[in-house]
Amino acid sequence: MSLFNDIAGYWLDGAVRTLDSIGRGFGSQVALDPPPVTPYKVIYEGGKVSLRHYRAPNRIHVTPIVLVYALIKRPFVLDLQPGKSVIEILLKRGFDVYLIDWQPPTRADAWRGFDAYVNQDLDNAVRAVQIAEDIDQVNIIGYCFGALLSLLYTALHPEKVKNLVTLTTPYDMGSRDLAIYNLMDRIDDRGFELITKIYGNCPAWMVNSMFTAMAPMHHALDKYVGLYRNAERDGYAEMFELFERWMQSDVPLAGRIFRELTSEIFKANKLAKGEFEVGGRRVDLSQIKMPVLNVVAEYDDVVHPNSSLSLLDKIGGTDKRNLTFPTGHIGAVVSGGALKKMWPEIAGWLADRDNPPM
Amino acid sequence: MGEKNNPMLDEITKLVGVLSVELPTAAAKSLLGNGDREALRQTGWKAYDAWISLANETANGLYSNRVFGEVVGRSIGAALRVQRVVDAAASAVFGNLWPAIGLPTESAVTALRDEVKALRSEVRALGEELRNGDAEDELAAADDYAAARSAEAQNAAAAMIWNGYRPEQPRVRGSRKGGKKSVAL
Incomplete structure (x- = not known):
């Protein structure tokens, strides 16, 4: 029967991809990215940062955007296909874009914690943009873990940020709104420490397993059935292939930042309580006085909306807004609706605050 | 007091409804010629x-279950401890x-293989040099x-794996016509 044959074929392809990813995860290899859709130039490399510059064809705005991506997967999801690219949208709206492409940590990088990523790498990247553009301030857009890094950076270096956009930010981890959070609660701090004692970093396959555990039936069967059901839809199969490639592009998480994330941010919820410290300095969100747009994905199954909605209460400025959009965590950067409506709205919000325009 | 929502019960009700009413009805209509196959197909996908949805809700229920969480948490902890040992x-x-007991490591065997390869190419x-110079007798001798050296090296590799035997450093052969010397094993 065609239905079973087709789904079995898709499933086998997926199983091979998963095994391949697990195999890579045990070593230090990271899968190759697909060819870039939008051309860019690397303008700075240092620490664990490779800073890409995407030049707008018709630049309108003075202040460029620094896109801070998450540490746990490769950033090509932001530039997946022509017409389905966050970067393309921002460029078309007249912004130059700088993307922080985090380099995967090796075992020797296990010492890297929030201090190294925020106060060294991210700060160096912003400095590189300041020099390249001859400006004092940048716009920052952070996505997921990247939003958390952006938030910490902005609180610690507010003078360098003109406007901040946080997208699906894991800020308040006090509530256990997602079932997987309850499961992670049962792993004690010693368990997380053991992971870094054994592997140095949190291995990529473990990061992948966590995402798989969030929707086991989807990853085991439903996505292949979905491919079968949508195979006739124009471009669906190509998108599926690219998206799967991204799903398997997990990157290890440096040992120290993994421990800080799990024990201090996730378990003890220190950031929301105002007790979180980076490099010996307490992160005081009231220092964020510039305009802030906090984007929340209504159906987010990775960072529950309740974990980001309360963020603005602690922000110091008055020009702040929550933008709730009916999409999921990944949908926020790949879904047609988000790309057609949400991202132009984000670009518009930034454009309104680009003073003076070019 | 508001009624508490039970997502699992909702999903079970939905599934039972589709399986017991909608699917048999669509199948019967299709068999009797009153409905099209597409309607049956759509009902099948609905089921x-x-x-x-029920399976996802079950997984969520499991994750939220204290006992299941304890078991998984402890199993992960135990597995990590075992792995560390x-x-x-x-x-x-x-x-x-x-x-220490004289067995070669993978890198030692690899190095030996590389040396054998280099020797062969030399x-x-x-x-080739000899053939070009029409020195038939020297060619045979070189072969x-x-x-002999290749066999010796291969035997040495086997011996190294077996009991840690390490071949002696070979003597460097005297220079031939071109003054070329053998690689050191």
């Missing part, structure tokens, strides 16, 4: 979707004990030499 044991055996080059 599938209901089943997947295994890693430590493997490191002790393969990092220290293995070379001998091949030498053979014999290459075969």
Whole structure:
């Protein structure tokens, strides 16, 4: 029967991809990215940062955007296909874009914690943009873990940020709104420490397993059935292939930042309580006085909306807004609706605050 | 007091409804010729979707279950502890004990293979040199030499794996016509 044959074929392809990813995860290899859709130039490399510059064809705005991506997967999801690219949208709206492409940590990088990523790498990247553009301030857009890094950076270096956009930010981890959070609660701090004692970093396959555990039936069967059901839809199969490639592009998480994330941010919820410290300095969100747009994905199954909605209460400025959009965590950067409506709205919000325009 | 929502019960009700009413009705209509096959197909997918939703809800229920969480949490902890001990044991055996009892490491065997490969290519080059100079007798001698050295090296590799035998450093052959010397094993 065609239905079973087709789904079995898709499933086998997926199983091979998963095994391949697990195999890579045990070593230090990271899968190759697909060819870039939008051309860019690397303008700075240092620490664990490779800073890409995407030049707008018709630049309108003075202040460029620094896109801070998450540490746990490769950033090509932001530039997946022509017409389905966050970067393309921002460029078309007249912004130059700088993307922080985090380099995967090796075992020797296990010492890297929030201090190294925020106060060294991210700060160096912003400095590189300041020099390249001859400006004092940048716009920052952070996505997921990247939003958390952006938030910490902005609180610690507010003078360098003109406007901040946080997208699906894991800020308040006090509530256990997602079932997987309850499961992670049962792993004690010693368990997380053991992971870094054994592997140095949190291995990529473990990061992948966590995402798989969030929707086991989807990853085991439903996505292949979905491919079968949508195979006739124009471009669906190509998108599926690219998206799967991204799903398997997990990157290890440096040992120290993994421990800080799990024990201090996730378990003890220190950031929301105002007790979180980076490099010996307490992160005081009231220092964020510039305009802030906090984007929340209504159906987010990775960072529950309740974990980001309360963020603005602690922000110091008055020009702040929550933008709730009916999409999921990944949908926020790949879904047609988000790309057609949400991202132009984000670009518009930034454009309104680009003073003076070019 | 508001009624508490039970997502699992909702999903079960949905699935039972599709399986017991909608699907048989659509199948019967299709068999009697009153309905099209597409309607039956759509109802089939509806049943599938209901089943997947129920499965997802079951997984969420499991994750939220205290006992299941305890079991998983402890299993992960135990597995990590076991792995740490295994890693430590493997490191002790393969990092220290293995070379101490004279067994070669993977890198030693690889290095030996590379040396054999280099030797072969040198001998091949030498053979070419001899052939070009019409020195038939020297060619035969070189081939014999290459075969002997290759066999010796291969035996050495086997012996190294078996009991840690390490071949002696070879004597450097005297320079031939071109003054070329053999690589050191």
